[in-house]
Amino acid sequence: MQMLCAVLVGIMVAASIYLILDRNLIRFIFGLVLAGNAINLLIFTTGRLESRRPPLIPNKMTMGQELFANALPQALILTAIVIGFALLSFVFILFYRAYQALGTVETELMRAAEDDADDHRPELGPAGGRPV
Amino acid sequence: MSELLILPIILPLVGGAAAVMVRKSARRSLQLALTNAGLHTIAGSLLIYHVHTHGIFATQIGNWPAPFGITLVADRLSAAMVMITAVINLAVTFYSKADIGSDLVRRGHYCLLQILVGGICGAFLTGDIFNLYVWFEVMLMASFGLLVLGQSKTQLDGGVKYVTINLLSTLLFIAGIGLLYGLTGTLNMADLHQKIPLVANRGLVTALAVLFLTAFGIKAAIFPLFFWLPAAYHTPPVSVSAIFAGLLTKVGIYALIRFFTLVVLIDTAYLHFLLLTSAALTMITGVLGAAAQNEFRRILSFHIISQVGYMVLGLALQSRLAIAGTVFYLVHHIIVKANLFLVSGVVRQLQGSFELARLGGIYRSKGWIAGLFFIPAFSLAGFPPLSGFWAKMILIRASLDVHQYWLAFIAAGVGLLTVYSMTKIWGEVFWKPAPEANHVVDPLPARSISAWMLVPVTALTALTIIIGLGAEFVFQFAQQAAAELSHPAHYVRAVMGNQ
Numbered sequence: 001m002q003m004l005c006a007v008l009v010g011i012m013v014a015a016s017i018y019l020i021l022d023r024n025l026i027r028f029i030f031g032l033v034l035a036g037n038a039i040n041l042l043i044f045t046t047g048r049l050e051s052r053r054p055p056l057i058p059n060k061m062t063m064g065q066e067l068f069a070n071a072l073p074q075a076l077i078l079t080a081i082v083i084g085f086a087l088l089s090f091v092f093i094l095f096y097r098a099y100q101a102l103g104t105v106e107t108e109l110m111r112a113a114e115d116d117a118d119d120h121r122p123e124l125g126p127a128g129g130r131p132v
Numbered sequence: 133m134s135e136l137l138i139l140p141i142i143l144p145l146v147g148g149a150a151a152v153m154v155r156k157s158a159r160r161s162l163q164l165a166l167t168n169a170g171l172h173t174i175a176g177s178l179l180i181y182h183v184h185t186h187g188i189f190a191t192q193i194g195n196w197p198a199p200f201g202i203t204l205v206a207d208r209l210s211a212a213m214v215m216i217t218a219v220i221n222l223a224v225t226f227y228s229k230a231d232i233g234s235d236l237v238r239r240g241h242y243c244l245l246q247i248l249v250g251g252i253c254g255a256f257l258t259g260d261i262f263n264l265y266v267w268f269e270v271m272l273m274a275s276f277g278l279l280v281l282g283q284s285k286t287q288l289d290g291g292v293k294y295v296t297i298n299l300l301s302t303l304l305f306i307a308g309i310g311l312l313y314g315l316t317g318t319l320n321m322a323d324l325h326q327k328i329p330l331v332a333n334r335g336l337v338t339a340l341a342v343l344f345l346t347a348f349g350i351k352a353a354i355f356p357l358f359f360w361l362p363a364a365y366h367t368p369p370v371s372v373s374a375i376f377a378g379l380l381t382k383v384g385i386y387a388l389i390r391f392f393t394l395v396v397l398i399d400t401a402y403l404h405f406l407l408l409t410s411a412a413l414t415m416i417t418g419v420l421g422a423a424a425q426n427e428f429r430r431i432l433s434f435h436i437i438s439q440v441g442y443m444v445l446g447l448a449l450q451s452r453l454a455i456a457g458t459v460f461y462l463v464h465h466i467i468v469k470a471n472l473f474l475v476s477g478v479v480r481q482l483q484g485s486f487e488l489a490r491l492g493g494i495y496r497s498k499g500w501i502a503g504l505f506f507i508p509a510f511s512l513a514g515f516p517p518l519s520g521f522w523a524k525m526i527l528i529r530a531s532l533d534v535h536q537y538w539l540a541f542i543a544a545g546v547g548l549l550t551v552y553s554m555t556k557i558w559g560e561v562f563w564k565p566a567p568e569a570n571h572v573v574d575p576l577p578a579r580s581i582s583a584w585m586l587v588p589v590t591a592l593t594a595l596t597i598i599i600g601l602g603a604e605f606v607f608q609f610a611q612q613a614a615a616e617l618s619h620p621a622h623y624v625r626a627v628m629g630n631q
Contacts (some may be wrong), residue, residue, distance in 0.1 A: 006193075025292070028296065029214045032299060032300075032303075035303050036303060037298075039303055039306055039307045039310065039580055042307055042310055042311070043306070043307075043309075043310030043313075046310050046311060046313060046314030047313075047314070053500070060458075061150075066294050070317075073310060073313060073314075073335075074315070076262060076309070076310065076313070079262075079266065080306050082267070086273065087269070087272075087273070087302070088298060089153075090273070090276060091295060091299065094276070094280060094288070094292060094295055095292065097280075097283065097288055097557075098288040098289065098291070098292050101283070101284075101285050101289075102285060102288065102289060107292075110289050110293075111289070112285045112286045112289035112294060113286040113287075113289040113290040113364070113366070113367050114289075114361055114362075116364055126230060126231050126232055126233040126369075127231060127232060127233055127236060127282055127369035127370075
């Protein structure tokens with residue numbers, strides 16, 4: 001079962017890298033989602049996969065008698081999922097706004113920040129609205 | 133004294149939450165942010181004083197004993213980083229008064245700024261690697277927000293690049309943490325220090341180390357992972373890019389130092405070679421990239437990269453002197469670099485541009501501003517007796533000590549090329565006559581320089597001079613910090629207790 005999971009993680013990471021290397025931001029973000037899930041699965045696997053035995057230590061003993069799944073990586077994944085969800089929702093909004101502002105989702109064409117554009121107007125005063 | 137460890141994290145986080153409530157009033161937002169930055173500086177000073185007199189100390193959150201609970205721990209390096217973060221935060225908050233308009237304040241500028249500072253301090257003070265990941269996330273989320281808050285075209289474009297590469301780094305980081313836990317069964321860094329040598333499969337440890345090197349390397353902007361930095365750092369308002377330039381990549385450097393002195397030691401030739409090569413190439417590509425730029429903040433952004441190379445060099449050389457050099461460099465660099473970005477904002481305020489071609493004649497019209505640029509710029513390039521000279525000298529000396537003559541040569545040569553870029557800015561912005569086009573521009577009301585801008589710039593410039601003249605004291609502190617880093621036994625005892 002662990003082996004199967006390891007192979008699955010490998011396939012998912014490979015697929016996500018393929019998507020991340022794409023010039024299209026939409027494909028990129030799907031790659032990111034896939035990579036995030038693959039890594040959560042990876043952490044899940046490092047804590048052993050064992051469905052039948054609860055992670056309980058019998059009374060008056062210091063160690064469990066049989067191998068059970070470690071609960072800590074699962075807690076870590078929970079944190080990673082929450083953070084990942086927040087980050088992804090931000091990225092979706094950011095990409096959408098970037099698409100609205102720049103009119104493209106092709107990274108090759110997104111050069112607004114790095115062009116030596118000559119549409120120069122002097123910027124004086126504080127950024128974003130009137131002085132405080 | 134556990135409050136001292138908690139205060140530098142909790143103050144900005146509470147401040148950030150309070151800033152949400154008052155964000156409709158720009159004036160009250162600023163008052164709140166300034167008060168909080170002041171309190172944070174006091175907390176930072178108390179922390180560094182306590183660490184300097186009593187040595188490393190730790191606290192276990194919720195009284196869960198290490199390695200099971202979350203540990204907060206401060207050694208000299210962490211305390212110095214927290215202190216310097218507080219100083220930069222204070223300077224930048226002060227500067228924001230003149231730099232950040234009411235719209236941005238209403239969108240939550242001060243809230244994000246304080247959460248960013250809280251995240252940075254959390255990363256410096258935590259003793260648990262998963263907790264480090266969480267603080268990195270807090271810091272990243274806040275920095276994403278600050279970067280794109282203005283929603284201009286260039287900000288969104290820079291934001292896309294910054295956000296995507298940082299998300300990848302985050303994924304590598306968390307994958308590394310998962311594997312590390314699978315290998316050792318612990319996430320406490322002091323405990324990891326004891327458990328990692330017991331791992332039988334050394335190949336796995338090296339592979340993990342490279343995973344972490346990549347993750348932290350992206351954040352620290354080392355070669356070849358730095359391309360996001362010059363694409364993004366010149367797009368947000370000046371005060372935001374100043375705090376980014378001063379602190380964010382340095383959190384990556386801090387994580388590299390912590391990881392490679394405590395968790396996994398650089399004991400294989402492979403890792404040693406990887407770090408040294410990457411340090412040398414980071415220095416060179418950064419400074420060459422800067423030479424090709426013609427925009428004030430983009431030149432400075434590329435220089436961040438080349439300076440990061442010096443810090444990695446110190447870590448890679450591993451001798452105590454070299455690590456002391458890195459600590460010295462960190463302190464010097466954060467102040468100088470944040471200050472240079474602030475000066476670029478002063479220049480923009482005067483002439484409305486960051487493009488070198490459109491600037492000029494400031495030496496004639498406002499000579500003292502030229503002085504405020506001159507000191508940090510030539511400190512960056514390494515002129516005696518300014519702080520950068522001592523930082524570079526220690527690192528070059530350390531490379532000569534271990535017979536790395538090429539690296540010493542590169543470090544000195546990159547310093548020389550830094551002078552080239554700085555004289556370019558000096559010549560274009562300050563010495564050459566102001567270009568014709570600027571005279572046609574309507575004189576806008578904001579031509580005079582607000583004291584809110586000048587006070588932090590002057591204060592940081594004075595700090596550069598003080599560090600340069602009082603180098604002996606700073607160097608001693610850096611050496612003590614390096615001693616703690618190269619002998620982690622004290623750190624481990626402070627965290628794990630006497631076992």
